[in-house]
Amino acid sequence: MEFKDLISFIKKEDERLRNRYGNxxxxxxxxxxxxxxxxxxxxxxxxxxxxxxxxxxxxxxDNIVEGNLAEEFADVIITSLLLANAMNVDIEKALEKKMEKIDKRYEK
Ligand SMILES: [Mg+2]
Structure with a gap:
């Protein structure tokens, strides 16, 4: 999966959620x-x-289901991206900027 596929999924999911909870x-x-x-x-x-x-x-x-941990990480990422989308945040640009900032911390 590429990042653009994730962003495309978020836009599709946003549309579906707006249709379901559009009130x-x-x-x-x-x-x-x-x-x-x-x-x-x-x-x-x-x-x-x-x-x-x-x-x-x-x-x-006793009720642990294998795979739930990974699924919850995915839920947090997807829900976060849906929120960013609702607030018109360019998340790709934000991530690039943040990664650059983090990289710079180690250049000194
Ligand atoms: Mg969940």
């Missing part, structure tokens, strides 16, 4: 809903990280 009176509500959704997905990732480190209750550890 928001304004864009502000959509942005807030996506922010809350990102917090929810991050919480699910945290839950999987705890399980990965066997730091959950036994009954939760």
């Amino acid at each position: 928001y009176p304004d864009e502000e509500k959509r942005i807030l809903a996506r922010t809350v959704k990102l917090a929810e997905e991050f919480g699910e990732l945290c839950d999987e990280v705890l399980a990965y480190n066997s730091m959950q209750r036994k009954d939760k550890l």
Whole structure:
């Protein structure tokens, strides 16, 4: 998969979500809903990280499903990209800029 495929998927998913939940009176509500959704997905990732480190209750550890950790990482990335898209952030440009900034930290 290339980055452009991911961005293309995000645009398609944004369209599908707008068709499904298009009843928001304004864009502000959509942005807030996506922010809350990102917090929810991050919480699910945290839950999987705890399980990965066997730091959950036994009954939760008994219900671990293989592949959930990777799926939650994907959920966080996709939800984050949907939020960025709703806020008209050019995420490719933002990532390039951030990676350049991080690289520069090690040049000194
Ligand atoms: Mg999830």
